[in-house]
Amino acid sequence: MENPPQATVSSIFHSPMRNSQQKMRTSIEDIRSLRLITAVKTPYLPNGQIDLEAYDNLVNMQIAHGVDGILVAGTTGEGQLMSLNDKIMLIGHTVNCFGDKVKVIGNAGSNNTAQAITASEQGFAVGMDAALHINPYYGKTSMDGLIAHYNSLLSIGPLIIYNIPTRTAQDIPPSVVEILAQNPNLVGIKECVGNDRVKHYASEGIVVWTANDEESHDAIWEFGAVGNMSVASNLVPGLMRELMFEGKNPTLNSKLMPLFDWLSLEPVPVALNTALAQLGVIKPVFRLPHVPLPLEKRIEFVKLVKELGREHFVGDKDVEVLDDHGFIIVGRY
Numbered sequence: 001m002e003n004p005p006q007a008t009v010s011s012i013f014h015s016p017m018r019n020s021q022q023k024m025r026t027s028i029e030d031i032r033s034l035r036l037i038t039a040v041k042t043p044y045l046p047n048g049q050i051d052l053e054a055y056d057n058l059v060n061m062q063i064a065h066g067v068d069g070i071l072v073a074g075t076t077g078e079g080q081l082m083s084l085n086d087k088i089m090l091i092g093h094t095v096n097c098f099g100d101k102v103k104v105i106g107n108a109g110s111n112n113t114a115q116a117i118t119a120s121e122q123g124f125a126v127g128m129d130a131a132l133h134i135n136p137y138y139g140k141t142s143m144d145g146l147i148a149h150y151n152s153l154l155s156i157g158p159l160i161i162y163n164i165p166t167r168t169a170q171d172i173p174p175s176v177v178e179i180l181a182q183n184p185n186l187v188g189i190k191e192c193v194g195n196d197r198v199k200h201y202a203s204e205g206i207v208v209w210t211a212n213d214e215e216s217h218d219a220i221w222e223f224g225a226v227g228n229m230s231v232a233s234n235l236v237p238g239l240m241r242e243l244m245f246e247g248k249n250p251t252l253n254s255k256l257m258p259l260f261d262w263l264s265l266e267p268v269p270v271a272l273n274t275a276l277a278q279l280g281v282i283k284p285v286f287r288l289p290h291v292p293l294p295l296e297k298r299i300e301f302v303k304l305v306k307e308l309g310r311e312h313f314v315g316d317k318d319v320e321v322l323d324d325h326g327f328i329i330v331g332r333y
Helices: 027-031 053-065 086-099 111-125 143-154 174-180 195-203 213-221 237-245 249-261 268-276 295-310
Strands: 036-039 069-072 102-108 128-136 158-163 188-192 207-208 227-230 285-287 328-330
Touching: 027 188, 036 237, 053 086, 053 237, 069 086, 086 102, 086 111, 102 285, 111 128, 111 143, 128 143, 143 158, 143 174, 158 295, 174 195, 174 285, 174 295, 188 195, 195 207, 195 213, 207 213, 213 227, 213 237, 227 268, 249 268, 249 295, 268 295
Parallel strands: 036 069, 036 227, 069 102, 102 128, 128 158, 158 188, 188 207, 207 227, 285 328
Antiparallel strands: none
């Protein structure tokens, strides 16, 4: 594609891709080698629409600091607050603008299998390298249902399973993943349960990324994870690259732990959104149901930035303690 797609996507994408070259623009082995993938934040304009200029700036800063991959419209990127058209637009825009510099993983997950199929087809149509799929939540299914759900998606293109029981209320056990791993289109799993699970998958030859920044150092250097799908790299991509690529570094890991803890004060991406606004790299706009962290936590963030060093964080503006009136909360978007 030569030009970024427009903000709406035609319904022609409801059919499976017929052009295998477009669908498979990168090898599965290339995806399996990715060490640091940023689950990138989606910024907004004051009217609640996606701010593509700020988004491009965020992605460029990630690339400049050596991130391998970008996860578009994940939980951190608030894909759950997007229409399908906007989600596919953003995936296509990312591929078109940055696909020659970084691998693009699109969140196509849904608790509705038909919607997950459609999102996958459309995501591959606009060039994403792999699809990320959470297991069905709320309307949960059986283990046999999980296998059937994922098999219906694996036929479309490269797929990464996302296991985060704190959000879905259902763990995807290794017995299910090991069955699905027989399909060559299974790239691997993004695992949130902990490093014992990471160690198990690594011992079975299944590619696994941790999704827990606070566990990522040990996951890679001690338990066999191939990499990290990171939230913190939105803020400190250079330090996260150092932590992921340059060997064991418990000193740096300990230094970053207060930031990891602060980012987990509320469900992701509440703290991240607050931090990026305080750094001046996005507009202080929140889509409901998310709202900023309270004032005392915003003050804590300023102290964290000063302790780690402003030079390690994205952007070039001074970090600010925004007051409550400095934020825009949007209920219709």
